[in-house]
Amino acid sequence: MSSHSGRPPAWSYWVVLPSFVLFWALVAWFLKSPLLPTPLNVLDTLLRESASGELWHHLSATLARVIVAFVLAMLLGTAIGIVMGRSRTTNALFDPMLVLLLNLPALVTIILMYVWFGLVEVAAVMAVVINKVPNVAVTVREGARSLDFRLEEMATVYDFTRWQRFREVWVPQLFPYLMAATRGGLALIWKIVLVVELLGRSDGIGFQLHMAFQVFDVAAILAYSLAFIAVVQLIELAILQPLERHSSRWRQPETAHA
Amino acid sequence: MLELQIAGRSFGQPVLGEVFATIERGDRICLLGPSGIGKTTLLNAIAGLDKAIPAEAIIGREKLRVGYLFQEHRLLPWRTLNANLRLAGANHEEAEEHLASVGLKGYGHYLPDQLSLGMARRAALARCLAVKPDLLLLDEPFASLDPVMAGELKALIAGILDTNPGMAMICVTHDGGDAEILANRLWYLNGQPARLQWDDVVGEPRLINDLLGRLRNSEGFDLV
Numbered sequence: 056m057s058s059h060s061g062r063p064p065a066w067s068y069w070v071v072l073p074s075f076v077l078f079w080a081l082v083a084w085f086l087k088s089p090l091l092p093t094p095l096n097v098l099d100t101l102l103r104e105s106a107s108g109e110l111w112h113h114l115s116a117t118l119a120r121v122i123v124a125f126v127l128a129m130l131l132g133t134a135i136g137i138v139m140g141r142s143r144t145t146n147a148l149f150d151p152m153l154v155l156l157l158n159l160p161a162l163v164t165i166i167l168m169y170v171w172f173g174l175v176e177v178a179a180v181m182a183v184v185i186n187k188v189p190n191v192a193v194t195v196r197e198g199a200r201s202l203d204f205r206l207e208e209m210a211t212v213y214d215f216t217r218w219q220r221f222r223e224v225w226v227p228q229l230f231p232y233l234m235a236a237t238r239g240g241l242a243l244i245w246k247i248v249l250v251v252e253l254l255g256r257s258d259g260i261g262f263q264l265h266m267a268f269q270v271f272d273v274a275a276i277l278a279y280s281l282a283f284i285a286v287v288q289l290i291e292l293a294i295l296q297p298l299e300r301h302s303s304r305w306r307q308p309e310t311a312h313a
Numbered sequence: 314m315l316e317l318q319i320a321g322r323s324f325g326q327p328v329l330g331e332v333f334a335t336i337e338r339g340d341r342i343c344l345l346g347p348s349g350i351g352k353t354t355l356l357n358a359i360a361g362l363d364k365a366i367p368a369e370a371i372i373g374r375e376k377l378r379v380g381y382l383f384q385e386h387r388l389l390p391w392r393t394l395n396a397n398l399r400l401a402g403a404n405h406e407e408a409e410e411h412l413a414s415v416g417l418k419g420y421g422h423y424l425p426d427q428l429s430l431g432m433a434r435r436a437a438l439a440r441c442l443a444v445k446p447d448l449l450l451l452d453e454p455f456a457s458l459d460p461v462m463a464g465e466l467k468a469l470i471a472g473i474l475d476t477n478p479g480m481a482m483i484c485v486t487h488d489g490g491d492a493e494i495l496a497n498r499l500w501y502l503n504g505q506p507a508r509l510q511w512d513d514v515v516g517e518p519r520l521i522n523d524l525l526g527r528l529r530n531s532e533g534f535d536l537v
Contacts (some may be wrong), residue, residue, distance in 0.1 A: 209381075305390055
């Protein structure tokens with residue numbers, strides 16, 4: 056389940072990405088069109104938006120929605136996934152609903168939430184959560200189905216409490232699935248949050264992209280996208296990867312000799 | 314002095330037939346029988362792991378502390394040996410003492426996957442001791458160990474039983490030789506569905522030899 060296995064060496068990022076920026080600069084310089092600003096234009100816009108505080112205002116609004124929606128979706132999805140993986144009856148009851156929700160376009164959920172509950176924050180976050188919960192549930196269900204029955208028996212014999220069974224036996228086995236759900240979840244939630252903001256909020260990156268779209272301000276669109284990508288990468292590097300390394304330490308221990 | 318009663322009339326599952334037995338303090342039982350006959354099933358039933366078997370089939374279990382040495386070590390691979398023993402009810406110092414008593418002094422901070430098969434099995438045995446068991450269930454404890462390691466483990470288990478005379482043990486094995494060292498009582502499980510065809514109490518371990526000899530000569534006796 057490790058995401059590192061398919062990862063190219065670090066230098067490739069330092070070659071490919073600058074080359075791309077160079078290529079972009081050349082094309083922009085050649086076209087001289089306001090519809091394709093140069094990288095320097097975009098950087099300039101980014102710095103201006105940052106200095107005026109606009110960028111931080113909208114970025115933090117989006118980030119707050121992402122965090123709330125993510126936490127709710129993970130908690131709900133994990134609980135549903137575990138129950139579905141452990142009980143055939145629950146699985147039979149919930150599975151048709153999962154299939155329905157998994158195939159429901161995100162846009163439909165967002166529109167319905169706004170229509171039913173109005174253009175309010177709760178409706179926005181609810182729409183994101185409803186879109187994400189089925190994915191988490193399906194992933195965690197796979198994990199719950201593959202729980203080792205031998206460790207379950209061990210936990211029964213040695214009188215583990217419910218909490219110990221959850222914390223010591225289940226969570227470490229579910230961890231790769233939870234990480235997969237987290238990664239996929241963040242990527243999906245970011246994108247849905249932008250659409251939610253575009254359609255019915257008055258702050259956030261999605262709202263700003265909408266405003267820039269109205270006046271064809273491509274530099275602003277690219278500047279906000281860049282800020283966005285940077286934050287997502289920061290979360291990956293600063294939180295997800297260290298968490299994964301910390302929790303996988305037991306997998307590759309050195310052997311003892313005696 | 315009654316400790317644990319197996320009333321197999323109500324087992325209600327296909328492998329085991331009617332199995333009746335009473336286990337008392339100090340009983341060192343070796344459970345013999347051909348592969349796949351239900352020895353592990355019987356052990357799981359006694360430990361309360363088989364959901365198909367109603368609780369009333371095993372009388373007195375709730376009053377007993379049971380230590381179960383599974384065929385695999387079944388230690389949590391993400392927890393150190395010390396933490397594994399603490400989850401079974403020992404505190405930090407007790408865990409270290411139990412580990413030392415099975416020859417793993419100073420290994421408390423090791424992870425199970427860092428150990429050899431023999432060491433991991435001894436660590437699992439230490440976890441059995443961590444519950445201060447009245448009844449020790451051992452499922453083929455000597456399987457896939459080389460003769461030297463198997464011999465050491467046999468001596469270790471015999472030593473544990475000698476220092477805890479109140480402890481009872483049921484040890485599943487294919488090998489009559491294990492019984493000669495460990496047992497003062499023999500169970501022989503066979504048939505379809507399986508029953509205890511022999512349940513002989515022998516006062517002293519050395520008398521097991523005679524019993525095994527008679528068993529081997531009897532008709533239909535089969536350990537493999």
